[in-house]
Every structure is written in C-alpha cells, then in structure tokens.
Amino acid sequence: MMKDMASSRLEDLCLHINTKISEIKKCLLLRDIGEDDFYKPMLRKIQNEVVLVHDLLNKMENEVKQQEKLKDSLKEMQKAAERDQKEAQHLLENIPRYLPKPQSCNTVPAVKHNGETEAVEPITEKKEKKPAKEKKPIKEAPLITMEEFESVPGYLKGRITYDQINAVVQEINKAVVGKYKILYQPLKSMSAPVRNLYHRFIEEETRDTKGSFFIVEDDIKMFTHLKLDKKFHSILSILRHCQRVREIRGSGLIRYVIC
Secondary structure: HHHHHHHHHHHHHHHHHHHHHHHHHHHOOOHHHHHOOOOOHHHHHHHHHHHHHHHHHHHHHHHHHHHHHHHHHHHHHHEEEEHHHHHHHHHOOOOOOOOOOOOOEEEEOOOOHHHOOOOOOOOOOOOOOOOOOOOOOEOOOOOHHHHHHHHHHHHOOOOHHHHHHHHHHHHHHHHHHHHHHHHOOOHHHOOHHHHHHHHHHHHHHHHHHHOOOOEEEHHHHHHHHOOOOOHHHHHHHHHHOOOOEEEEEEEOOEEEEEE
16 A cells, blocks of 8 residues: 555656646747746746756655665665574574583482382371372483583593583483482392392492492493593593593592582
C-alpha cells in the first residue's frame, strides 16, 4: 500500500512539473508580445511560475541525494549482515567435539546383596514406606575449556590438540567411575576377581588420599584403552597445570587424584 501511495505521489509530481514546463514553452513562444502592456501581467505570472519550478527542482535534487545516501547505508548494512550470517554458519558447522561442562558427579546406586530384589510390602498405618537407598556420588574431572587450553604454555602443549586433551579427560573419568563402582559394591555380591580388585584399591589408599577420588596406572590399563606413553604423560602435565588432577606418590605408586 505504501509503495502504491509513493508511486501515485511521484506521478502527480511529474504531471505538475510537465504542466509548468508546458506553460514555460508557451511563454517562450509568446515572448515577442512582451512589449505589449496588455500581456506584461501574464509574463510576470509566468516568471513567478518559473521560479517556483526552479525551487521545486532543487528540493527534488536534495531529496534524491538523501535517498542515495540511505541506499548506500542499507547496502553496507546488508553486507555486514551477510558477513555475520557466514560467520554464524561457519560456527554452526564447526562446533567443537568437546564443549566445557560443569563439574559433574556420576551417581551409582548401592547394590543389593546377591542381586536380589526386595519384596514390596504394602503400606499400612503402622508401617511407613522405607526411604530410598542413598546414592553415592563419584567425582569426575570437568573437560578443559578453550580459554584454559589457550593459556597452557607452549612448551607443555607442543603439538597436542584441544580434542586430544579432552579425550584423555573422558578416559580418566571412565577409569574413576569403573574403580569406584566396585568400591561401592557390598563384598558379598562380588566375584573372586572383583574382590581381589577391591582389596587392591583399599591397599592403595593412604592417609593423604582419604576423602579423595584417585586412580593409578593399573586402573587406566584396566578400564580404558589409553596408551601410557610419552604423549599421555605430556597430557597429564597439562591436566595438572589446569588443576584437573594432582599427584600423590608413595609406596612405588603414583596416585592421580581428581581435583
């Protein structure tokens, strides 16, 4: 509707200007009669009309210039919007595999003896429903953020990538969860091999590890597919720098404690 109104106004303006030009042409054709006193008032009227047309043309010229400036400004805005759209599309298509997440806890329900399920007793007036068994949390190391990765000194990083570091963090968490799931089981429900693991875990604890979650290299070998090579230990140095793990040494073992 606004476009139609603008078009109608422009047509009216063009018609008005063409009318004035036509009158001026008539004036030029009749200029020879300017010496006649009878026609002098008419000529003065035509002169006034010419001045009005001139002013009108000046206003139109200024308006056209303003519209051109507005058009250039809109083109710049369009280019900026297109650049932003391309950047957003690039970010969407290149989302990092590992995104930072808040520190989480893996909860493991207590295992019932001999894998048996308890019979559900009807609730009576004298008996109240038993509370659910408490779930024991397992602490996991948060993934490294991009800001933390960029703050790691170059001599520590070398050619190690952001994704490689977080892949090791996930494997370490897998080992922690695997170990503490066993520690949280009742002894009576364990098989002989699992019970041997349980006793090893207990023997590896010290006064310094009390209340902490930690693993040793044997746990990493058992619960993950990580190779304990030079690259792995370089990544451990980065994780210590980023305060994801710390080491406690003693009795010939290195205990990697989750911070």
